[in-house]
Amino acid sequence: MSVRGRSLLAAGLPLVAGLATLFSALPAWAGSALGAWRISREGQLELRTSPDIQIQAFYESGRGRSGPRIWVDLPGAPIRTRTIPGAGLVRQVRIGKPTPYETRLVLEFQPGTPINPAELRLVGTARDRWRMDLKALGAGLVPLGEGDVEAASAPTWRQGPPATAFVPRGPLNAGSLPQVPRGRFKVVIDPGHGGPDPGAVGIGGLRETDVVLDVGLQVAQLLQARGVQVLLTRTSEVDVDLPPRVALANNSGADLFLSIHANALSMARPDVNGIETFYFQSSLSRALAQAVQEQVLAISPGSPDRGVRPGRFFVIRRTVMPSALVEMGFVTGQIDAPRLADAGFRRRLAVAIATGLLNHLGGR
Structure with a gap:
């Protein structure tokens, strides 16, 4: 422990440039903390949420015809659930409601997609912005998203309630x-x-x-x-x-x-x-x-x-x-x-x- 007593994103391959980013207007999210999400051209999963919330991210390896999944749970239920067709290595994206009081964003990847859970970290970049680096998946990761996630202008979040999680599934x-x-x-x-x-x-x-x-x-x-x-x-x-x-x-x-x-x-x-x-x-x-x-x-x-x-x-x-x-x-x-x-x-x-x-x- 350091004197202060205080109180993980590998470099990936470049994405294919020039592919159109798929965005659509987001409806109002009644009670949900999720404002917008996207997989950016830079190969990052980015989220915009309500400020100062607790969110959790999980990984599960796929079996048989099911590919690996990454999902994020947030407080508040979405006004509607839906499945969004994917592109490239992303088979589909689902917005769901695991409980009456939660929103779940699921990224399901194609079978055989090589994801190393030890390299995944969901990081808070501001009070209402989150980022997970997926660049290691390389050119198979195509830009995709809903809503408008602009780069946060706020400084890096250095203090506040516990807010992010990455928990590998598989006990x-x-x-x-x-x-x-x-x-x-x-x-x-x-x-x-x-x-x-x-x-x-x-x-x-x-x-x-x-x-x-x-x-x-x-x-x-x-x-x-x-x-x-x-x-x-x-x-x-x-x-x-x-x-x-x-x-x-x-x-x-x-x-x-x-x-x-x-x-x-x-x-x-x-x-x-x-x-x-x-x-x-x-x-x-x-x-x-x-x-x-x-x-x-x-x-x-x-x-x-x-x-x-x-x-x-x-x-x-x-x-x-x-x-x-x-x-x-x-x-x-x-x-x-x-x-x-x-x-x-x-x-x-x-x-x-x-x-x-x-x-x-x-x-x-």
Whole structure:
């Protein structure tokens, strides 16, 4: 974690130029947060929405004759649902209503379209603008859209409520996780840093924000598979300041709060490695920290146990429920950094953290 204590878009191939962009006038969207969408000539999915909303984006790989899908869920139901013929790699686009209170924008791609979900990120560029880079699909991605999405003139959104998400569909293996009563508990997961604040940067350019967001999203998915309601303070690369993180937790009625970070010292000190978890004052918070620390240590052989320690970090000092902050290792450490950079190890970290949280909830 950097001194601030604060709080993923590959370069693609160029699109075929000169193809007409397909736009039509949008009707009034009664209650829906979606104002307009398009796949731009630059190969980006762009959205215009109501300001300061929470949206989520999902990916699902296709099977058989069904191609892969990306979809975005927004608050408010559309005035009408419809299916829009696609072009190029996009088979069709659907505007739907998964619940009476939601709008869903679905991009269904042709079977066999090569999409790497690890490269997908939905990023807030302003209070009412969002962007996902699809340039890696190359010339098969044809401009398409509804409504008028002009480039946002507002500055990059650096502060506000949690607003975007990217969640790969296809559950992690939760079969070995501890059982707790379904629907009984609510947990807040806080992946530190985000957006223009990368947190600590270590060996090989490893960024804390990337590590903790990946682990945090997986922890949330694992807990949800066990019937725990999960709130995330951020779910994509946006910078959420510390007070909104605390406010989200304190207003949620959550049973637990866990802030997820990675440590750093100096690139000149790769000998410094280790796991540590912090709590503030209460015995319940200390027990939570201990439960998480034990599980993370168990899957990190050779990384020193730096202990369960009292700390005064804002997010654990100002939250009203049992709270802890875990440092999963040093991005500058010769032992920890290669592990944190490995997707398989981050998966094990997520399972370990989820196990610690479920153990603690089950013992209450």
